[in-house]
Amino acid sequence: MKSHRGRVINATDNACQxxxxxxxxxxAGVTELSEELDYSQSAVHAQLNTLVENGFVVKEGTTYRLSLRFLDIAQHVMSRFGNFDIIRSEINSLAEKTGEVAQFTTDENGKIVYLHRAQGDNAVKTGSFMGKREYLHSTAMGKVILSMKSVxxxxxxxxxxxxxxxxxxxxTTRKELFERLERVQKQGYAIDDEESVKGLRCVAAPVMASEHEHLGAVSVTGPASRMTDERFESExxxxxxxxxxIIEVNYRFS
Structure with a gap:
């Protein structure tokens, strides 16, 4: 059940749902959405009509879908990260060099958000995709970001x-997490030692927007059988x- 921290306009909240x-x-169609959200069909229909009128949803027969307007919104959001082509190019290069899954993430509302992902020749499925949100405490990228925040x-x-x-x-305890974050601060990088997904390990490093402000994190993820301690240290x-x-320098001076 959702908990709200302030005043909420129900109609807007329903539209978001x-x-x-x-x-x-x-x-989905009106009936399917009504069952999924436990809203009346008339309420769902009114919300959909409003969203269609404003260009956020398109109607194809009896099916409603998100419109391409969200691409424009996404591009605007991505512009906060400077020339995103540089980030995309570097992550693609990292995946090619390592042969594994390379990712760039940032944080929002207390979770990491994947903004770009690339697969090397030996990459395995990791479950990550653009826009996916995950917990900070159980991922290498998240621990890097948490390590730069105040207590x-x-x-x-x-x-x-x-x-x-x-x-x-x-x-799973505050004490254990802060011990790990202290280690990340000293090392300048974080390791996910099968903490998020059994069988996967990950190493991440921070990308700083300025001396005291982080932009996000870069990471490489692969199977524990290949991501050994020795390869972490040597490669x-x-x-x-x-x-x-490279991303940091290009962001600061672009």
């Missing part, structure tokens, strides 16, 4: 999302940090 349901269902900010995120166990290796850590630095 309709949009998210259309995304989840990859399009108060981290506590606020814990209050909001908790520390749910993803695998037996996940930090992955420096390669990931170098890619993060």
């Amino acid at each position: 309709v949009l998210m349901a259309l995304q989840e269902l990859d399009g 108060e900010e981290v506590d606020s995120i814990i209050d909001q999302h908790g520390l749910p166990e993803q695998t037996e290796n996940t930090a 992955y850590i420096e390669t990931v940090k170098n890619s993060a630095n």
Whole structure:
């Protein structure tokens, strides 16, 4: 059940739920949405008509889908990260160099958000995709980002999302998480040691927008059988940090 931190306009909240349901269902009709959201068909129909009129939804027969207007909105949001072509190019290059899955993520509302992902020749399925949100405490990218926040900010995120166990290796107590974040601060990078998905390991490094403000994180993910401690030390850590630095320099001076 959702909890609201302030005054909420129900009609707007309902419209947001309709949009998210259309995304989840990859399009739907009035009846399906009514059942999915437990709204009356008349309420769903009114919301859809409003969204169609404003260009956020298109109607194809009896099916409603999200419109391409969201691409324009997405491009506008991505412009906050400077020339995103540089990020895209560097992540693609990182995937090619390592043969694994390379990713660029940022954080929003206490979770990481994947903004770009590329697969190398040996990449395995990781479940990540553009726009996906995941917990900060159980991912290498998330721990890098948390390590740059104040204790108060981290506590606020814990209050909001908790520390749910993803695998037996996940930090599920405040003490354990802060110990890991302290290690990340000292090292300048973070490792996900099968903390998010069993069988997958990941290394991530921060990308700084300025001396005191982070832009996001760069990471490489692969199977634990290949992502060994030895390869972390001899290859992955420096390669990931170098890619993060290239993005950082281009962002600051573009």
